[in-house]
Amino acid sequence: MTYVVTDNCIGCKYTDCVEVCPVDCFYEGENALVIHPDECIDCGVCEPECPADAIRPDTEPDMEKWVAFNLKYSELWPVIYTKKDPLPDAEKRDGETGKLDTIFSEAPGEGG
Structure with a gap:
């Protein structure tokens, strides 16, 4: 898993999760984070830290596309290990559907 x-x-890009990750397997895009599936040690400490409930185990139904998504962008974006402020519209965007098709950016974040 x-x-x-x-x-x-x-x-949203809340970064509470990166601060607790013991292996620094989070990667930062311009408006999202991903986890490198091969670097994640399955400890689960990040999941309850996410205010947006965006971190899920790959054992849930229909997660194959998200595993592939996370792998792809974790190989393109810089590692992030320091908590930063969420995006300005994070509270408004939390729970919004269809964001992958409407606002997702492939551009890398700053990392760090």
Whole structure:
């Protein structure tokens, strides 16, 4: 099992999760985070830290696409291990549906 970030992170980018990760397996995009599935040690400490409930175990139904998504972008974006402020519209975007198709950016974040 591994944990992955799903579409509810898009447009929010809360980083409470990166601060507790013992292996620094989070990667930062312009408006989302991902977890490298091969680096995640399945400890689960990040899941309850996410205010947007965007971190899910890959054992849930229909997670294959999110495992592939997380793997792809974790290989393109810089690692993030320091908590940062969420995006300005995070509270408004939390729970919004369809964000992958409407506002997702493939651009990397700053990392760090």
